[in-house]
Amino acid sequence: MKANLGGTDIEARETNSASLAPGTGPRAGSVVEPDTANQVGATFAENELRRLHRERASELGEMAAALAHEVDQPLTAILSNAQAAQRFLAQNPPALGDLQELLAEVVVDSARAHAIIRRMRQSARREPPEISAVDVGGLVREVVGLLRRETQAAGASITARIEPALPHLRGDALQLQQVLVNLLLNALDAVRDCDAADREVCIAVTVTADRGKVGIAIRDRGLGVDADQFATLFKPFVTSRPDGLGLGLSISRTIVMAHGGKLWAERNADRGMTFHIELPAQSASTKAHV
Numbered sequence: 117m118k119a120n121l122g123g124t125d126i127e128a129r130e131t132n133s134a135s136l137a138p139g140t141g142p143r144a145g146s147v148v149e150p151d152t153a154n155q156v157g158a159t160f161a162e163n164e165l166r167r168l169h170r171e172r173a174s175e176l177g178e179m180a181a182a183l184a185h186e187v188d189q190p191l192t193a194i195l196s197n198a199q200a201a202q203r204f205l206a207q208n209p210p211a212l213g214d215l216q217e218l219l220a221e222v223v224v225d226s227a228r229a230h231a232i233i234r235r236m237r238q239s240a241r242r243e244p245p246e247i248s249a250v251d252v253g254g255l256v257r258e259v260v261g262l263l264r265r266e267t268q269a270a271g272a273s274i275t276a277r278i279e280p281a282l283p284h285l286r287g288d289a290l291q292l293q294q295v296l297v298n299l300l301l302n303a304l305d306a307v308r309d310c311d312a313a314d315r316e317v318c319i320a321v322t323v324t325a326d327r328g329k330v331g332i333a334i335r336d337r338g339l340g341v342d343a344d345q346f347a348t349l350f351k352p353f354v355t356s357r358p359d360g361l362g363l364g365l366s367i368s369r370t371i372v373m374a375h376g377g378k379l380w381a382e383r384n385a386d387r388g389m390t391f392h393i394e395l396p397a398q399s400a401s402t403k404a405h406v
């Protein structure tokens with residue numbers, strides 16, 4: 117299957133997901149000593165060594181691609197805010213009023229890029245993930261704030277409808293934040309060229325009647341996808357965007373599944389797409405495997 121990687125057409129590998137979630141990273145330090153005592157043993161050990169090297173190179177490649185994907189958004193935001201600060205300072209007299217807010221955003225985005233890299237290092241070193249109780253409503257509001265610049269650039273708005281008194285989730289808040297960032301960036305991209313009335317993205321957070329699961333639905337009124345695209349949405353390196361890596365959905369699904377949840381897509385009856393996430397609430401018996 118043809119896919120696009122960084123603007124280059126490649127033959128896509130059909131795996132189900134990219135390795136971002138902790139526990140799926142490369143096995144650092146795997147060493148196999150060839151047994152040279154007899155020829156058959158040596159051949160087996162050499163083959164095994166080659167196989168491990170191939171496996172490790174491929175895991176590292178997946179990890180590098182995932183890292184490139186995930187740090188791109190905060191780094192782009194930092195660059196854009198730093199450039200805006202330069203423009204404010206170049207005015208005569210310098211417009212200092214907005215600088216504080218810009219710098220505060222630079223600090224938040226830098227910390228996020230740093231945290232993403234730290235997670236990758238932990239994953240590569242097979243260290244345990246950072247699990248805590250996650251306030252999903254707070255997480256959604258935070259992500260909507262983080263994407264303020266991208267939302268404006270798309271001429272769009274994001275509306276959040278958060279059910280009151282939601283149970284907490286148990287997991288890695290940074291990774292769950294990444295999922296929401298990926299899905300919202302896709303939705304913003306899908307509505308960018310639509311009529312103004314359709315450039316609204318809605319994110320709704322609900323809890324099931326038994327309070328066992330939290331649902332997050334991200335709905336847009338964008339271009340949508342045809343049946344063929346729908347079938348390959350979650351495949352890594354499959355993208356319709358000229359500058360896309362085709363990794364956002366694959367990484368997001370890996371993270372959600374590692375949290376014991378599900379992520380799936382739906383084509384809306386009228387226009388656009390809805391992406392659904394379902395995650396076990398903290399009190400639910402299902403345990404996350406992150």
Ligand SMILES: Nc1ncnc2c1ncn2[C@@H]1O[C@H](COP(=O)(O)OP(=O)(O)OP(=O)(O)O)[C@@H](O)[C@H]1O
Pocket residue numbers: 185298302303306336338339340341345349354355356357359360361362363364365366388389
């Ligand atoms: N909300 C959406 N509306 C329409 N198409 C979508 C939507 N979300 C995803 N897609 C389609 O699915 C493809 C894969 O999405 P995915 O996020 O995995 O990669 P990408 O956005 O192309 O690139 P990136 O790796 O930068 O995220 C997109 O190229 C697009 O064709």
Ligand SMILES: [Mg+2]
Pocket residue numbers: 298301302360363364365
């Ligand atoms: Mg994407």
